[in-house]
Amino acid sequence: MKLKSLTPGVDTQASQHVAGEAVAEDITGTTCHFCGLTAGLHGMRISQSISCVLCGVAQSLHRTMIDEEVRLIWLPEMSQPALNVLVRQIHIDLQALGESVFCDDNPSHPGGMRTALYTAQRILRERSDAIVEKLGSSRASDLADALTVLSSRHVDVQNLAGGGLRAFPTGRFFVGGLNVYDEIVASWRGLPADAKATESPNPLKKVA
Numbered sequence: 001m002k003l004k005s006l007t008p009g010v011d012t013q014a015s016q017h018v019a020g021e022a023v024a025e026d027i028t029g030t031t032c033h034f035c036g037l038t039a040g041l042h043g044m045r046i047s048q049s050i051s052c053v054l055c056g057v058a059q060s061l062h063r064t065m066i067d068e069e070v071r072l073i074w075l076p077e078m079s080q081p082a083l084n085v086l087v088r089q090i091h092i093d094l095q096a097l098g099e100s101v102f103c104d105d106n107p108s109h110p111g112g113m114r115t116a117l118y119t120a121q122r123i124l125r126e127r128s129d130a131i132v133e134k135l136g137s138s139r140a141s142d143l144a145d146a147l148t149v150l151s152s153r154h155v156d157v158q159n160l161a162g163g164g165l166r167a168f169p170t171g172r173f174f175v176g177g178l179n180v181y182d183e184i185v186a187s188w189r190g191l192p193a194d195a196k197a198t199e200s201p202n203p204l205k206k207v208a
């Protein structure tokens, strides 16, 4: 399957559910057309293509909780789908270690893979500074609001996206006002829907 290109923006053709309400469809187990990984829980449809939530939110900057879900960053070295694949793996690994996946949290105790994963996240998150310099804000909602007037100010959003504008997933995704992202990560890990998302595979905990 040839993957589709993806840049941050507002997909006006997206169906109603992308705005933040019940998004769970019978597409669990199918492949995201943008990053090529399994769509998982709460998959979306973007431009009539199946999407995982990370690729979906990048094209859904009009979502009501978008500023909790993504931050705008400047990352010309990496495409939006490649960023999403990387962030997904960071979140899968953090959850498997029993850690929070939220980008502003710190590891429960430093060292080893925990430090590496959180450091990788922090480096990506800090790329929002460059976006503030360019746009005056790293809030996705500000960009969504501005999309309708940017053209009149001679700012080409496609050039911004081509230059390096990316939506960095924070590790949260809201449905009906509730953060369900941990369940989504659990679905990517292949855990059953009723499994505790924070369940630690650490055998030492079972012994204790």
Ligand SMILES: [Zn+2]
Binding pocket: 032, 033, 034, 035, 036, 037, 051, 052, 053, 054, 055, 056, 084
């Ligand atoms: Zn995807």
